[in-house]
Amino acid sequence: MNAIKLLTTQHRQVEAFFKKYKASDDNNEKLDIFTELADNIAAHSTIEEKLFYPAVYVGKLSELLHEAVEEHLAAKRIIADLLQLSPSHEEYDAKMKVLEEQIEHHVEEEEEKLLPKVEQTLKAPELEALGQKMEHLFETLMKQDPRQDVPQETDEAAPLPQEARFVKT
Numbered sequence: 757m758n759a760i761k762l763l764t765t766q767h768r769q770v771e772a773f774f775k776k777y778k779a780s781d782d783n784n785e786k787l788d789i790f791t792e793l794a795d796n797i798a799a800h801s802t803i804e805e806k807l808f809y810p811a812v813y814v815g816k817l818s819e820l821l822h823e824a825v826e827e828h829l830a831a832k833r834i835i836a837d838l839l840q841l842s843p844s845h846e847e848y849d850a851k852m853k854v855l856e857e858q859i860e861h862h863v864e865e866e867e868e869k870l871l872p873k874v875e876q877t878l879k880a881p882e883l884e885a886l887g888q889k890m891e892h893l894f895e896t897l898m899k900q901d902p903r904q905d906v907p908q909e910t911d912e913a914a915p916l917p918q919e920a921r922f923v924k925t
């Protein structure tokens with residue numbers, strides 16, 4: 757699958773989880789939804805940080821990518837908090853709301869600024885090859901409860917390449 761299509765599809769899935777969460781008033785169900793949501797956000801962030809962002813780290817895009825990894829960091833910190841709480845905690849819904857707002861903003865930045873520029877920069881076969889790698893890594897991660905890695909990723913933002921580059925995929 758094309759890398760951009762893959763990422764936007766996953767964005768819609770994450771939005772659907774937030775919607776489902778808000779519609780629920782059952783704590784067990786809320787925990788299940790959060791667990792799936794956190795796994796999806798964790799695996800999505802990882803494929804972006806390890807494959808997508810480094811592949812498109814060039815010129816002006818590098819500024820956007822530094823913002824992006826900082827936004828990932830902010831979201832991971834909230835997820836790490838939530839992993840330690842249960843939905844009966846009085847701050848749980850509030851943290852979920854802030855997480856949703858964070859993600860909403862981040863997704864908007866990616867879809868309105870980053871992805872259109874990447875689409876102009878990389879050729880269709882490159883986007884296809886990159887997307888395939890990303891999809892494969894995502895599926896592998898999703899089998900390993902990826903949310904559990906999030907608390908170890910809350911000290912600093914994920915590293916980006918030192919120099920601008922196009923990565924041949």
Ligand SMILES: [Fe+2]
Pocket residue numbers: 763767800804863866
């Ligand atoms: Fe994304």
Ligand SMILES: [Fe+2]
Pocket residue numbers: 801804824828862866
């Ligand atoms: Fe992202």
